[in-house]
Amino acid sequence: MKKNRIIEILILLTLLFIGIFGALQIYYHTVVKPNLYTIRFHDIDSIIKGSPVRFMGIIVGHVRNLQRKDDVILCEIFVTKPNTRIPDGAVAKVEYNGLGGSKSIEIMPPKTENSDVQGIIATEALRITDMVEAFKDLREVLVCIKQFVEGMTPESTMGAVNSISQMPDFTIEANKTLDKMQKEQIETNKKLHKFGIFQKDIENSVDKILKYKN
Numbered sequence: 001m002k003k004n005r006i007i008e009i010l011i012l013l014t015l016l017f018i019g020i021f022g023a024l025q026i027y028y029h030t031v032v033k034p035n036l037y038t039i040r041f042h043d044i045d046s047i048i049k050g051s052p053v054r055f056m057g058i059i060v061g062h063v064r065n066l067q068r069k070d071d072v073i074l075c076e077i078f079v080t081k082p083n084t085r086i087p088d089g090a091v092a093k094v095e096y097n098g099l100g101g102s103k104s105i106e107i108m109p110p111k112t113e114n115s116d117v118q119g120i121i122a123t124e125a126l127r128i129t130d131m132v133e134a135f136k137d138l139r140e141v142l143v144c145i146k147q148f149v150e151g152m153t154p155e156s157t158m159g160a161v162n163s164i165s166q167m168p169d170f171t172i173e174a175n176k177t178l179d180k181m182q183k184e185q186i187e188t189n190k191k192l193h194k195f196g197i198f199q200k201d202i203e204n205s206v207d208k209i210l211k212y213k214n
Helices: 002-035 128-150 154-166 170-213
Strands: 036-041 052-055 058-069 072-079 091-097 102-108
Touching: 002 036, 002 072, 052 072, 058 102
Parallel strands: 052 102
Antiparallel strands: 036 072, 052 058, 058 072, 091 102
């Protein structure tokens, strides 16, 4: 009796395990999997598991998993807000939220109508070093403009204007060349016309000679 009791308990536990495993599989394929999205980032910028995911500013889910593959980070997000679908071609980026410096993934609607685009498109995170480099390049451009403006004195400006005014007008010679070509074309047409008349006269003379022989 004791042995039979143990077998019954093992069978019940096995059935219970199979039931729980089957329920989890059904829940995963019907609830979780349809709401999973994978975004390929080159720089995740301190995003961690559990970081919020926003769609047009509204929290719709969280980061479920992060995995490094070659030179990209596969960021898997889980959308928990009911009746929320992220369209193909949507744009995702990392953004700061609040004074504490917390970060989240912000997703915006697609910016393209290309139907061939699949999944969510990631844009690179903007770091402070990138902004510093941009301001450095802008500063160099402003310095060049400042030096150029400082070098523009009234004397140098008038000198440049005088130099331009004293340059030869190439359009005059170009117009002369065009006029000459037009005249030559007219003369050629006249000669061709005369040659055509001469050719007809020859043909008429040949016809008359042939008729006279006949």
